[in-house]
Each structure stands twice: as C-alpha cells, then as structure tokens.
Amino acid sequence: MGLVHEIDFGTPVSKSEKQVTLTVDGFTVTVPEGTSVMRASMEAGIEVPKLCATDMVDAFGSCRLCLVEIEGRAGTPASCTTPVTPGMVVHTQTSRLKDIRKGVMELYISDHPLDCLTCAANGDCELQDMAGAVGLRDVRYGYDGDNHVFAKRNGGENFNWMAKDESNPYFTYDPAKCIVCSRCVRACEEVQGTFALTIEGRGFGSRVSAGMQEAFIDSECVSCGACVQACPTATLQEKSVIQIGQPEHSVVTTCAYCGVGCSFKAEMRGEELVRMVPWKDGKANRGHSCVKGRFAYGYATHRERILNPMIREKITDPWREVSWEEAISHTVKEFRRIQYQYGRGAIGGITSSRCTNEETYLVQKIIRQGFRNNNVDTCARVCHSPTGYGLGQTYGTSAGTQDFDSVEHTDVALIIGANPAAAHPVFASRLKKRLRAGAKLIVIDPRRTEMVKSPHIEAAHHLALKPGTNVAVVTAMAHVIVTEGLFNEAFIRERCDWSEFQDYIEFVADPRHAPEEVEKISGVPAETIRGAARLYATGGNAAIYYGLGVTEHSQGSTTVIGIANLAMMTGNIGRRGVGVNPLRGQNNVQGSCDMGSFPHELPGYRHISGDAVRDIYDSLWGVKLDEEPGLRIPNMLDAAVDGTFKGIYIQGEDILQSDPDTSHVSAGLAAMECVVVQDLFLNETANYAHVFLPGSTFLEKDGTFTNAERRINRVRKVMTPKNGYADWEVTQMLAQEMGLNWNYQHPSEIMDEIAKTTPSFAFVSYDRLEKLGSVQWPCNEKAPEGTPIMHIGGFVRGKGKFIRTEYVATDEKTGPRFPLLLTTGRILSQYNVGAQTRRTENVAWHPEDLLEIHPHDAENRGLRDGDWVRLQSRAGQTTLRAQITDRVSPGVVYTTFHHPDTQANVITTDFSDWATNCPEYKVTAVQVAPSNGPTDWQKDYNDQARQSRRITGRMEAAE
Amino acid sequence: MSHDDENRMSTKQKLVYMANQIATFFDSKPHDERVEGIAEHINKFWDPRMRRQFLEMLAAGGAGMKPTVIEAGAKIRPPKQDAA
Secondary structure, three states: OOOOOOOOOOOOOOOOOOEEEEEEOOEEEEEEOOOEHHHHHHHOOOOOOOOOOOOOOOOOOOOOOOEOEEOOOOOOOEOOOOEOOOOOEEEOOOHHHHHHHHHHHHHHHHOOOOOHHHOOOOOOOHHHHHHHHHOOOOOOOOOOOOOOOOOEEOOEEOOOOOOOEOOOOOEEEOHHHOOOOOHHHHHHHHHHOOOOEEEEOOHHHOEEEEOOOEOHHHOOOOOOOHHHHHOOOOOEEEHHHHHHOOOOEEEEEEOOOEOOOOEEEEEEEOOEEEEEEEOOOOOOOOOOOOHHHHHOOHHHHOOOOOOOOEEOOOOOOOEEEOOHHHHHHHHHHHHHHHHHHHOHHHEEEEEOOOOOHHHHHHHHHHHHHHHOOOOEEEHHHHOOHHHHHHHHHHOOOOOOOOOHHHHHHOOEEEEEOOOHHHHOHHHHHHHHHHHHOOOEEEEEOOEOOOOOEEOOEEOOEEEOOOOOOHHHHHHHHHHHHHHOOOOOHHHHHHHEOHHHHHHHHHHHOOHHHOHHHHHHHHOOOHHHHHHHHHHHHHOOOEEEEEOHHHHOOOOHHHHHHHHHHHHHHOOOOOOOOOEEEEOOOEOOHHHHHHOOOOOOEEOOOEEOOOHHHHHHHHHHHOOOOOOOOOOOHHHHHHHHHHOOOOEEEEEOOOHHHHOOOHHHHHHHHHOOOEEEEEEOOOOOHHHHOOEEEEOOOHHHOOEEEEOOOOEEEEEOOOOOOOOOOOHHHHHHHHHHHOOOOOOOOOHHHHHHHHHHHOHHHOOOOHHHHHHHOEEEOOOEOOEOOOOOOOOOOOEOOEOEOOOOOOOOOOOOOOOOOOOEEEEEEOOOOOOOOOOOHHHOHHHHOOOOOEEEEOHHHHHHOOOOOOOEEEEEOOOOEEEEEEEEOOOEOOOEEEEEOOOOOOOHHHOOOOOEOOOOOOEOOOOEEEEEEEOOOOOHHHHHHHHHHHHHOOEOOOOOOOO | OOOOHHHOOOHHHHHHHHHHHHHHHHOOOOHHHHHHHHHHHHHHHOOHHHHHHHHHHHHOOOOOOOHHHHHHHHHOOOOOOOOO
16 A cells, blocks of 8 residues: 655646746756746656755745756756746756755754654655765764754753744644754745744744744644644654654545545554645645644544444433444334334434535435435534525525635635634635735625734725624625626626516615615625625626625525625626635535435435436335425424424434524423434433444545535545444444345445436546546536536526525514624634534643623623623523623624533524524624623533433543 | 523424515515415425424414415415325
C-alpha cells in the first residue's frame, strides 16, 4: 500500500493559457507562462534543492538553495522566483552551484540540533534531505558559536534559545529547530488568511512568533494546521507524530465534519491513525484544512464510545448489554408489535447527515420497504429544508449551483446568514484569498462576524439587520435593482419567464419594499441597502453564499426564493464565479437529502405521489410503496405526544440536543414505546432510548459523502469497526430480520442500486470515483464526468421562475417580558451538538457556550463579563455565562449550542418555516438576568441524563 | 422544569397555525393560484393523519382558519382509511 506521495513543485501552478518551452539540464519542457524555473524543472522530473519554497505558498527566494545558472544571464538566480522565458537554457547542477549550496547548508546546520535519530521528523525532514542532496559532510564552523540550539552557552544562559511551546493541544513549536524559512508565516497568510504568525526581529535574531510573542494557544492562531504542513523541519510538529512515529501507509478519504467535505490522507501505522493530512488533489479543499478535520478525530477512539448493543425495558432502567442478535431481534419484534397495535404509520425513522449516502439510502429503504410507510426524515429538516423547497421551486434543483473553485472567479461575494470562518473554515480561507485579491464583500448578518472584518478583509457593506427581517432586506435589494434599472433584461428574457418577471416587478417596485421603508423594520440604513444592491448588481461576477441564518426562520423558504430571484434578475447564474450557494452544515447533509430522506420524496427529489417513480421501486423492491407523504420530524413528535406515533429508528442524529424546544422533544420521545438510537456515544436522545445500537466512525467504513457543491467523495475504511459493524451492515441486519431480501456485500453495491434508480446519479459508480477522484451530480449520460456548475444555458426546470416574496413579521415578537432577540450560531472549534468535538482537545478553545450581549444591554442589567446569567424565553430557561461584546447589536443576544449542559434549545420555540417546518432557531424573544448558577431544569436534566446512562455491571459513564 | 405549557400550541392548534402560515405566503398571489397553492402544498407535504385532523377541524367550522384556508379545504385530499 505505502504512503500516497504528492509531488511538491515548489511554487504554485500558473493558470496562464500561453505555453513556454525551455530546456532544463538538456531536457525540453513546456509549461504555462508565469511558471517558475523551479516548477518547470520539477515538471521535467528534476528536483532543484530548496528549503523556503513549497507549492502551497508563493515563492519567497530566501533560502538561496535553489539557485540555478541560466545561459546568457549573469549570476545564479533563485529558480523559485525566476519565471520561465521561451528558449531559456537552465543548468541546475554546476560546480559553482554545488559550492554555493554546500556553503548555505553548512551555515544552516551550524545552527541546528543534530538529534536526527530522536527527532520526530526523522524520515520526513526536508533539511535532512537537503543536507543529503548537497553532499554536506562537514560543518567547519562548529556548534559552539552564537546559536538558537542550546539552552546554556559558555556556562551561562543562552538568550537566543527559546523553550518549546506545547500550548496547542495538537502540535508543538520548537524554536530550536527553526530555520526561519517563513513557510509557516506565509501559509498562515496566504492559505489560511489568519495572519497569526510573523517573523519578529531581523538577521540572526529573526524568530517565528505567534501574535505578539504569545503562546500559540493564546494567539489568534486557529489551529488549521497549514503551518505544520508547511514546516520543512520538526519545528512545527504534530504531537501525534511525536508520540507514535512516522506513518507507513496512507489512504485518501473524506472529512466527516462540515459540508465543505475536505479530502484528507489518513496517514496510518497499521490500524493506528497517526495523522490526517489535507490532500492536495482534493477538489473541495485544494490541500487546506481546519482544526476539526485536521486534528479533531480523537473521538473515534474515545473511551466513552459504546461498543456493545444494549437494551432496556423502561428508560428509567439501567442499560443491559446484549448480543447483536438479541438487539436486532428485539428491535424488530418491538416495531412489529407497535405496528400491529397502533397501525402501520406508528413507526418511522431518521437518517443521518453524518453517515454515508449508502447508509442513508438504506435507512430510507428499510422505512419505505420494511415499515411500509414514508415516515422518514433527516436533520436537514432543521437546517436546509427551505433550500430544497426554495431552489426547487425557482430553479428546479435542490442544491447549490457552483463548485468551490468558482469563488476564484467571483468579483462580489454576498454572504447571508452564514459565518464561514467558523462553520465552513476551508471555504472561508478560499474566499478570503479572493477578497485579498480585490473581490468585494457584502455581509447580511445581525452579528459582526469574522467575515465582516478580519486582517486584510473588510466588507464593503455590512447589513446588521434585526433577526427575522431577511425577507424584507432581500426584497428591498430587489426593489433597488428593479427601480434603478440594474437588472439583466437579456438574461431574464432568455432564461426566465418574462411575464412572471413582470408580475414580480409590479410587486417589488411598490414603495413598501423601498429601503427607506425597510430600514424601519430591519434597522439597516437605507443607503447601506442601496449600496449593497448596486454593488451586487453591477460589481461583475456576483455570488451568493448563505447559511442557516437564511433558512432557520418562519420565512426561511421565502428568503431562499428571494435570493434565487436576486441571482436571476442580475444574470448571476450559470457560469463560473456566480451562483447561489447554500453552505451545508454537516458533512453529508446534501447527500442525505439526495438519498430520499424526506417523507415526501424518493431519492433524487421525486415526489412520492408520482406513479412512475414508485413503479421503479415497487418492481425492484417487490412491495407496493405507500403513496402518501410521511411525517416530518416535528410532526413525528407532535404525533407521539398525541399517541399515534410510538416507535422510531434514529441513526446518527441527536434530536434532543439539536432540535428546538427541548421540552417538547423530550415529551415526544418519552411518549414512545420503542426508541432505537444508533450512535457512537450515549447521546442526549439516548436518554430516552430503549435500544442502543453502537455506530461506527467514518474511519471504519467504506462509502461516499456528498458535500455542499454536490461533490460525491469517497470515504475509505482505514480501520476495523470497533463496534464490529459499519452502520450500513446494522441496518441490513434489521432489514433481514424483518424478512427483507437484502444481501449487500459492499457499499459499492448499494451505490449501484442508487445509480440504477436515480437519473441524476445514473453514471455514479465506485469505479468512476476511483478514476475521477470525485464527481459532482448530475452525473449521467448528458454529463458523464459530472456537473461542476449547474443551469448553464438554461434552468433545470426550464424557465427560471420569479416568485413574489412578501415579508411577514414572525410571530415570535419581543415585548415587555422578553425584550431581547436571541439568535444562535456556531464556533470554529466545535461541531454541531459537539458529540464529536467535545470528545477531543478542541475543548481547549470552547469549553462552554457563552451568551454574547451588547455592553448597553449588559449595563442595563448590571451584568459583567463572565457573569452567570439566566436566559429565558416563553419555551423555557437556562443559564450560561455572559460575554460582553459589540459584535452583536443592542437588543440582540447570541449563543452557540455545542454543549448539552447549556441546552440552548430549551429556549428556542416551536415556530417554524411555513413551507418545510424548519424550526425558527434564529429568532427567539428572550429576557436575560443575573443568576447564581444552573437552573433547576439543568440540574434535573443532568440527574436524568446520569441516571439514564447507567449500564449494568459497569462504572457510571462519565460525560 | 420551567416548561411554559400555557404558551405551547397543541397539535391541532399547530396545524391551523401552519395552514395559515402557508396561506400567508400565497396571499401575494392572485386568488385562484392562492387557493390552489395552499391545497397543493398541504397535499404534497402533510401526512394523512395531519390532513385528517385538519379536515375534521374544517368540518367543525374551521375555527381560527383564514378564509383562503377554508376555501382550499375543498381541494385537500382526504386520507384513505388504512393509511395511518
């Protein structure tokens, strides 16, 4: 197997279309104009010695090792900073160059420890390689002179020496090993865009410094790992490599965190994971990563993972470990009993956005084929279901229109209700890179996020609207575009229904949609709305990126429609650099929607009422599918409380923590007779479960994830499932117990069934994925290699459809009892309900959820930074600590929902999107008051959770 | 437990609320499309037991329902007996 080797070309690729031919050491090579001599040499297969160059960052020319001689030119130019010219004749190895290089290396090594045998980078050190490459045999200067290597010198302190910084939980910084190539500093700037690192001092005193000589953990560093990757020595080194040693083989797989879907090399030693390294050829991430994907995989081997199936009669009983056979047969017996007693529709299930497409497909299949109803839903219900509805109605597909590469051609980025820097960090880095190159940015968000202003990034317009007024603001932008004649008439006439646009004009041109009117409701100055609209309409290629701040509202679907309208009327659809891009939350939320996880749709977004579609499955599965739509998650809970819904199979989803109005969710779960939870851990929902089926991690199975750009990426097994089975195998066992004729030997066979039955996946197969690396659906006869950009030349539904978007104020209103508006969000180091990230060292950055409150509101309530506060809505109350900041506007408070101790969803209400029942997480009227500590509710909850996690014969499980 | 029960809707209240929300979206459309749109949306996305409860409430006078919701009621598909 061996390691997946990647060639380092030394400098980034040139995208010029003009080709240049030159000669390197007698070999002729043709490369794009703008390529460096170093890269051209590497293309010809000749590796010029180098230290400060690597192809993830621009050339710098500081190490003086990559010098070459060029015929007709004086001196010895650095090959990394010298662009190729036609007919150039390059020599990379001459006696003059050999002498210079050896001299340079001699100086480097004179100030470097010689502990190679015990060094963590042994075997993976470029300094070592270069010493070998130049034939360094002796260091004439000795090691006793001025140096950065030894703590003591001449019997006293060596003030040039700096101690190792081990403050970051995942990597160490050892200044003694630093050669000041500045690759880390440049990676932090150019790739990540955080600018946390710098070179301080000058000459011999130059040092890499995090922030202002701070420890890494205290600096602005976001622990993305780009610097560690860039470092040619052991100066910045993964702690896992220090502990374990160098990996011996690696497997390319896909990250199981956010919807960016980064490709990683899982670098292994046997079945032990040594480290995750972003894969350069990964088309979503292009070799970059964030703290979660790069480092936060420790949950996979966490001691709290449950590895044996368990059952119990009542949720007040302790768990009893049983065999897989017993757990499976008990589950099926219970489900059949419930259906016999209460009716066919009394059970259902939830597919997981964290599981693979194949696993999700099987869960909806067992429900439709085995349960014989359509009571299947997925967590997209609570995040992007309005995207499905809105984009489906207007464009004809329920997905983003672009690939991530498209951002490199964007001139104006409009971010609405999303904070990619926290929730989609690798995409944020790619966007920031484009912004630093001159693209403009508009942010619509109640909060001043990191995207609004961060080093070398500043939004041209920040529309800090009042939560719940998205539709008004987006419609006001449309008003400006229409009334100022900034729309693209040619595009609309060609691609959309002109009469529908006329109707839309009539609607939107009305003065009630003017920015001056909307200012009164949204709090955004009219001029800012006008400026943003003009920039979006006239600034060149304009792309919209949006998140849950759009969807999780009573009018979530309406805002999505409004966004689709904006892109259509300005012609920003159907080519590179533009489009409408929902930033999907979880790794496979796109895939779980594609795979027919919604109660009204079969795979590929085909409504269940369609006879022709049902026929495909009826004949393949040998059953008559129910033609009625099933229950959505909130409806399931309502039906449970009403007594008509009694059993549920939940794969990889923690609805008790992630869904709104916790009290209502727990009441629904408590009313059921058989709750089956399949997960890695005893999550919050499992407190109400009767059967627990242990799940497997993404490292333990084969499959595919589909990211936010519709890209189907392979997930590859690198270790044996600790629980014994991949999740798809568990579902298959349940199906077999139900008497269904399932016999999949490998997930590729499940994908073959998906391809056979779903037109947009017709050409998807594991063979094709192996060949192409990844593919974006639709992938079929019309697009055998997939579809990076959709709606080219016309919309999927035919003509693009303009739909009126009337603003309706949410019924969740502030008043004397609840005068503030709570909105919720994410933080970089944590993921979703935190079940995974809380079980990693990521807690170093975010040990608890905090309530952000404006100084003005804090002052009124006598709150100081760090005080315990009670947060109360009409649904419930909780306590947490306050953080006073003007990132939020007066009247608005903000928190995250990563920690079950806080349970932010105790506060959120049962209001939801009109079209999809997506909960209104983003607007809750609340009151905030000083508090002494956790509420009774929190204490009761913790007691109940502790009680319910007892396992017979085991010590109490600790959270 | 600070479960504020008097502020929480029952399933039936919720169904009326949801139907009215759907009607509100279609308010900006011409009358026929409005009624058609509401009915189509409910037929497409509501499971049989939700429609049954809704139709029962409608038969009992449709208290709290917007006029367009009541009008759309005639086009809402009654669930088959065995469905749930």
